[in-house]
Amino acid sequence: MIDEKIRSGFHKALGAWFQAAGRSLPWRDDPSPYRVLVSEFMLQQTTVAAVLPYFARWMRSFPDVATLAAASEESVLKHWEGLGYYSRARNLHKAAKAIAANFQNKIPAELSQLRSLPGIGPYTAAAITAFAFDQPVSVLDANIARVIARLFDCRHDITTAAGRRFLEQAATALLPASGGRQHTSALMDLGATICRSGPPECSLCPVQKFCRAADPASLPIKPAKKPITHLVEWCALATKRRHVFLIPSPGPRWKGLWLLPPAEPSDTEPTATLTYAITRYRVTLHLRPTTPVGDWSPFPLDNLPPMPTPHRNALALALALTKPRALIE
DNA sequence: TTCCGGAGTC
DNA sequence: GACTCCGGAA
Numbered sequence: 001m002i003d004e005k006i007r008s009g010f011h012k013a014l015g016a017w018f019q020a021a022g023r024s025l026p027w028r029d030d031p032s033p034y035r036v037l038v039s040e041f042m043l044q045q046t047t048v049a050a051v052l053p054y055f056a057r058w059m060r061s062f063p064d065v066a067t068l069a070a071a072s073e074e075s076v077l078k079h080w081e082g083l084g085y086y087s088r089a090r091n092l093h094k095a096a097k098a099i100a101a102n103f104q105n106k107i108p109a110e111l112s113q114l115r116s117l118p119g120i121g122p123y124t125a126a127a128i129t130a131f132a133f134d135q136p137v138s139v140l141d142a143n144i145a146r147v148i149a150r151l152f153d154c155r156h157d158i159t160t161a162a163g164r165r166f167l168e169q170a171a172t173a174l175l176p177a178s179g180g181r182q183h184t185s186a187l188m189d190l191g192a193t194i195c196r197s198g199p200p201e202c203s204l205c206p207v208q209k210f211c212r213a214a215d216p217a218s219l220p221i222k223p224a225k226k227p228i229t230h231l232v233e234w235c236a237l238a239t240k241r242r243h244v245f246l247i248p249s250p251g252p253r254w255k256g257l258w259l260l261p262p263a264e265p266s267d268t269e270p271t272a273t274l275t276y277a278i279t280r281y282r283v284t285l286h287l288r289p290t291t292p293v294g295d296w297s298p299f300p301l302d303n304l305p306p307m308p309t310p311h312r313n314a315l316a317l318a319l320a321l322t323k324p325r326a327l328i329e
Numbered sequence: 330t331t332c333c334g335g336a337g338t339c
Numbered sequence: 340g341a342c343t344c345c346g347g348a349a
Contacts, residue, residue: 045334050347084345087336099340121336161340197333225332226342252338253344277330308333309346 001173010210011176011183017184017206017324021193023048026055028185034065034106036132040124041092045085048192054083065107066185068093069100077256078308090256091119109133119267130180130267138171139184140164140264148174149197153252158220230285233259235311237271237318244315245296246305258305260315261296263288272318276310285310287318 007060025048027039038058042051062068068076073093080089095117099107108114114125126139140148145158145167150169151206156163176183194201199217202208213219228256237260246258270286277283292298299305301319304312 043334044336047333047347084344084347085335087344091336119336123335159340264341277346279342 003033005035006210008175010174010207013206013210014186014190015182018182018189018299022185022189023192026059031131031181033128035059035162037095037107037126038062038092040127040131041088041119042083043221044088044124046083047231048081054079062218065096065099065105068096069105069162073256074305081257081306081312082309083125086254086256086306086308088119094118095120107132107191109135111137112216127184129186134181136175136180137176138168138175139180140171140188141188141191142197144171144184144187146197146220147187147195150200150216151207151211151213151244152219153212156221157223159223163221169212223299226280229281232265234263234265234286234288235294235314236263237287237315238290238292238296239300239301239322240292242251243256243298245292246307247296247299254308256306258297258299258307258314260287261293263290272314272321274310274314274317276313278310283310285314289316302327 017075018181025039029036039051039055042054061075061079062071070100071093073090076089080086080271091154099105101111109132111125111129114128115122120128123139123141123231126137126177127141128134129137130139141319148154148167148170149158151174154170156164156166158164158167174183185230190207194205195216202211202216205211236245240285244257245261247261249255249257249259266286266288269287272287275282275284275286304315307315
């Protein structure tokens with residue numbers, strides 16, 4: 001796909017740029033397998049800036065595989081609260097248990113063994129192999145996919161099988177013989193900073209002379225987005241003696257978290273209303289005061305269990321709008 | 330308000 | 340291969 005002289009020139013230019021401009025990150029400065037594992041789970045669908053404080057707190061509470069494996073799911077989810085996609089936390093917890101039980105608390109280095117762990121798909125397995133074990137493997141996250149699509153002027157939709165094959169081949173052709181950690185980090189940082197989504201900063205690009213893109217801002221090609229659906233939800237606000245009544249999530253969404261109970265729509269004015277966006281939905285959430293039902297569980301307002309952000313925010317808003325006396329009665 | 334991002338399920 | 344899941348940054 002590319003000439004070896006070109007590849008080594010690319011590698012040299014990219015490496016020099018990374019030495020000078022690469023980001024310092026906690027899981028990069030100390031890339032122990034466990035730290036890399038945790039960071040990769042947190043970074044799925046989530047930006048570096050959002051992950052940083054969660055990563056630091058996680059490492060203080062769960063410094064190694066054995067500690068995480070022994071922790072309760074409630075404690076694990078409480079540490080994940082606000083980060084979203086809570087199945088990642090449950091899977092990371094399960095993976096730690098499996099690593100404790102089957103791999104003597106050592107993160108396996110084999111791609112196939114990594115893939116056998118819950119929550120580790122093709123991307124995360126490759127990323128751990130590159131970052132924790134410094135292997136030269138192709139790691140196609142959104143940033144690197146964009147960089148590769150532009151470098152090779154990929155005209156396929158990158159979500160199709162043909163597009164993925166194209167990127168996989170091109171990324172593999174760029175791999176060095178060793179040093180997967182720096183190569184992958186450099187491509188990611190290039191994608192995050194210079195070769196960013198939207199119009200890239202080509203004038204600052206260390207590998208511009210290797211780039212075949214005629215119109216880089218138009219790449220990568222992706223399918224059109226689905227239209228947004230508007231929904232209206234009503235939830236119950238039941239408080240008593242500085243406690244609020246919650247229910248465990250009844251379905252796969254927000255599994256393991258506690259929610260405000262559902263309520264019938266009301267003609268009267270809601271106590272509090274907020275809107276939030278989730279995937280392709282825009283939800284208007286109304287709260288109304290309600291008397292607790294038998295199987296709802298009370299929780300102290302100053303010691304709440306893990307809750308999804310919209311419900312936590314709705315509760316906080318309603319409490320701010322409610323007279324203190326009303327909570328006690 | 331819009332944009333962005335991987336694994337699992339079916 | 341379509342569809343689900345969450346929150347933060349720009």
